[in-house]
Amino acid sequence: xxxxxxxxxxxGLGNLHSVAKAFERAGANAELSSDPDVLLRADRxxxxxxxxxxxxxxxxxxxxGEAVRSWIDSGRPYLGICLGMQALFEASEEAPGEKGLGIFxxxxxxxxxxxxxxxxxxxxxxxxxxxQIESTHPVFxxxxxxxxxxxxxxxxxxxxxVVATTDYGATFCSxxxxxxxxxxxxxxxxxxxxxxxxxxxxxxxxxxx
Amino acid sequence: MLAKRIIPCxxxxxxxxxxxxxxxxxxxxxxxxxxAQRYSAGGADEITFLDxxxxxxxxxxxxxxxxxxxxxxxxxxxxxxxxRERRDVSELLHAGADKVxxxxxxxxxxxxxxxxxxxxxxxxxxxxxxxxxxSGETDxxxxxxxxxxxxxxxxxxxxxxxxxxxxxxEILLTSMDRDGTQDGYDLVxxxxxxxxxxxxxxxxxxVGTLEHVHEGLAGGGADAALAASIFHDGHYTVAEVKKYLxxxxxxxxxxxxx
Numbered sequence: 001x002x003x004x005x006x007x008x009x010x011x012g013l014g015n016l017h018s019v020a021k022a023f024e025r026a027g028a029n030a031e032l033s034s035d036p037d038v039l040l041r042a043d044r045x046x047x048x049x050x051x052x053x054x055x056x057x058x059x060x061x062x063x064x065g066e067a068v069r070s071w072i073d074s075g076r077p078y079l080g081i082c083l084g085m086q087a088l089f090e091a092s093e094e095a096p097g098e099k100g101l102g103i104f105x106x107x108x109x110x111x112x113x114x115x116x117x118x119x120x121x122x123x124x125x126x127x128x129x130x131x132q133i134e135s136t137h138p139v140f141x142x143x144x145x146x147x148x149x150x151x152x153x154x155x156x157x158x159x160x161x162v163v164a165t166t167d168y169g170a171t172f173c174s175x176x177x178x179x180x181x182x183x184x185x186x187x188x189x190x191x192x193x194x195x196x197x198x199x200x201x202x203x204x205x206x207x208x209x
Numbered sequence: 210m211l212a213k214r215i216i217p218c219x220x221x222x223x224x225x226x227x228x229x230x231x232x233x234x235x236x237x238x239x240x241x242x243x244x245a246q247r248y249s250a251g252g253a254d255e256i257t258f259l260d261x262x263x264x265x266x267x268x269x270x271x272x273x274x275x276x277x278x279x280x281x282x283x284x285x286x287x288x289x290x291x292x293r294e295r296r297d298v299s300e301l302l303h304a305g306a307d308k309v310x311x312x313x314x315x316x317x318x319x320x321x322x323x324x325x326x327x328x329x330x331x332x333x334x335x336x337x338x339x340x341x342x343x344s345g346e347t348d349x350x351x352x353x354x355x356x357x358x359x360x361x362x363x364x365x366x367x368x369x370x371x372x373x374x375x376x377x378x379e380i381l382l383t384s385m386d387r388d389g390t391q392d393g394y395d396l397v398x399x400x401x402x403x404x405x406x407x408x409x410x411x412x413x414x415x416v417g418t419l420e421h422v423h424e425g426l427a428g429g430g431a432d433a434a435l436a437a438s439i440f441h442d443g444h445y446t447v448a449e450v451k452k453y454l455x456x457x458x459x460x461x462x463x464x465x466x467x
Contacts, residue, residue, distance in 0.1 A: 015302040015333070021280050051330050117210065124407050126332060128379065129432065130212040130254055130462040145212070145462040147254075147285060149332040167210060190307065192249065192283045193465050 004043030006030045006203070009068060009084070011059045013051035019081065022189035026199045036067035044202065045071050048189070049083020053108065053152070054095035056083050065101060072103055072181055079202050080183030085176065086154055088183055094152050103181070106156035115169035123169045126151040131186075133174050135164035139182070139201040140175070144194040146186035148174075153185055212462045213426045214254035214433035215450055216411060217440045219244055221290075222261050224270040226441065239441070242277045248440060249282045251447035252464030256282060257381075257435060259310070259337075260290030261356060272304040279305025289337055289381070298325050302333060310381055312337040313354035316361050316368075319375055326376030335411075336377040340365035340398055341385040350398055357385050365398070366405050373406040380406065381435065384414040391417025391438065399429035411435050419445060419453040426459055 006023050010016055010032045023030035023046070030046075033039055047068060049056060060068065072078050080088055089100045092108035100108070115123040130145045140163070153172040156162060164175035164184070175184040182202065188195035219226045219241050226239045245256045256278070260271045268291070275288055288301050289310025298309045309329075315322050315336050326334045339357050340350040350365035369380050382402050384395035392415050399412045412431035416422055422434045439445050448464040455461060 015305075015307070015329070017303060017305045018279055018286075018307060021305060022283060025281070025283065050332070122407070123211070124409055124432070126378065126408075127211065128332065128409055129214055131210065190283065190285050195283060 004029070005041070006044045006046060007039045007042030008032045009039060009045065009047040009064065010034045011047075011049065011051075011056060011064065013049070013055055013059070013083075015050065016048055019046065019048040019189045022195065022199060023203075026196060026203055028203055034064060036063050039064070039067050040071060044077045044079070046079045046081065046202075047084030047087065048081040049085075049087065051083065052094060053083065053086060053092040053100075054098050056087055057092075057095060057098035057100060060087055060101055061099070069101060069103070075180045077202060078181045078183075080181070081187060081189070082150060082185060085183035085185055086152060088176075088181070089154055089156070092152060104156055104161060104176070104178075105158065106154060106161075108152045109155050110152050111172075112169065117169060127168045130191075131166050131168060133164040133166050133186070134171075135175070137163040137175070137177065139177075139198060140164055141194070141197075144197075145191070146174070146184075146188070146194055147190040148186045150185060210460050212254070212460050213431075213454070214411075215252070215422070215447055215454075215461065216255045216257050216287075216433050216435040217244070217248040217253050217447065218257040218259060218413065218435045218437045219441075220259050220261055220437060221271065221274065223267050224274055227261070241274050242281065244441070245278045245282050245286075248447055249284050252451050252462070253284060253447045254462060255285045255287060255433070257287040257289070257310070260288065262291070272300060275301060275304040275306050287335055287381075289335065294321075295325065295328070298329065298334075302329060308333050308335050308378070310335040310337045312339065315372060316352065316354050316363065319371060322372055322375045322377055326378070331376050331378035331408075334377055335379045335381050336369075336372040337381040337383065338365055338369060338372075338402075339383045339385050340395075342395070342398070348397060348401065353385055357388075366401055369402045369406050369410075373408045377408060379409045379411060381411045381413060382431075387415025388413070389438070390415050391421075393417065393421040394425040394429055394431075394434075396424055396429045399425060399431050403430040403432075409433065417444075419450060422450055423454060423457050423459065426454070427457070
């Protein structure tokens with residue numbers, strides 16, 4: 001397995017230390033950068049994300065966004081995490097009027113204010129903590145536990161993009177994949193064994209779909 | 210379905226794990242990084258460090274500790290203690306903490322929480338509330354600061370609500386009456402706070418047995434159970450706690466077989 005260099009897109013919006021650490025634990029040479037040249041010279045690109053869609057959209061409106069777009073077009077491996085997944089879509093209820101990268105048609109929605117579990121108990125938003133995924137995709141194990149922290153989730157127009165779903169009051173899309181692009185709502189870097197397996201797949205010789 | 214979380218807490222002083230009873234009488238309980246690794250391997254859903262180092266010079270020790278822990282532990286790491294200003298928050302997050310827990314500084318300046326939640330996201334900001342039952346009352350608690358030495362007179366429930374409104378991502382609720390006693394969580398307090406706010410509540414203070422953990426999550430309604438001495442003293446492993454909870458029908462992330 002040759003992992004090569006992993007560039008982690010630094011949008012300047014949050015703490016990416018734990019993402020970098022997770023890739024280093026997996027044996028990769030990971031570099032945080034906001035420089036399009038550095039990003040485009042890597043072998044693999046990771047776009048993590050914390051913070052708000054609005055600020056993210058603003059930063060992606062510039063040259064970093066162009067770099068990410070051209071990276072994805074080039075067919076090289078891309079992993080989006082949390083906001084790095086949401087940013088691939090066209091728009092978000094979190095910031096009406098702001099544009100995402102629009103790589104995939106679809107939007108990002110907020111969990112209902114009156115979300116309830118099967119027993120009728122009110123569920124809290126944000127959805128914080130460990131939850132399971134349902135998936136038949138080869139990079140996942142059905143029922144694996146991942147760590148989530150979010151109030152918004154992606155709704156792709158094309159349901160065939162969805163490779164994992166999670167139940168939180170309702171079933172939502174927790175991972176998408178197409179060609180060279182994989183993106184997940186959960187945080188593999190915080191998800192212990194399951195996360196390490198996913199990162200291992202990303203660093204290996206894998207095609208997502 | 211979202212799992213209830215089990216969070217071992219490490220009270221850290223000058224780079225070592227310590228644990229006191231009712232905030233005094235500290236005992237040495239080992240190397241924080243090693244402890245965090247052991248708990249994480251055993252299935253801990255999150256790790257919390259509470260730094261009780263008195264001197265500001267020794268903060269570097271904490272940053273180093275957080276950095277080394279984040280390098281080896283792949284579950285969320287919360288760090289609190291002595292967080293007074295924006296720089297403290299930013300330094301901890303940069304060292305590798307996922308969440309920063311704030312106590313006295315929130316009381317001194319509640320808008321600090323608003324500012325920090327806006328700057329770093331609510332998910333990164335935990336407000337720690339040390340609550341003590343008002344003498345002679347059954348359902349009234351006030352908020353203490355400065356490691357439990359100062360009674361602010363603030364009503365704990367109202368304060369939790371205010372902090373949730375100000376953008377806190379989570380409340381770490383410690384019963385000072387129970388902390389270190391191993392008599393179990395203050396379930397009335399826990400339930401009162403859980404019912405009053407819509408952000409997650411981490412119950413803390415008083416766990417001595419497996420039943421206590423179950424009570425805090427079930428009867429108390431907490432989203433997560435934080436405990437220190439039952440783990441440090443080797444009474445139970447995280448895996449044992451989780452197995453017990455699973456047997457009781459509580460949804461937790463099962464420990465993995467390595």
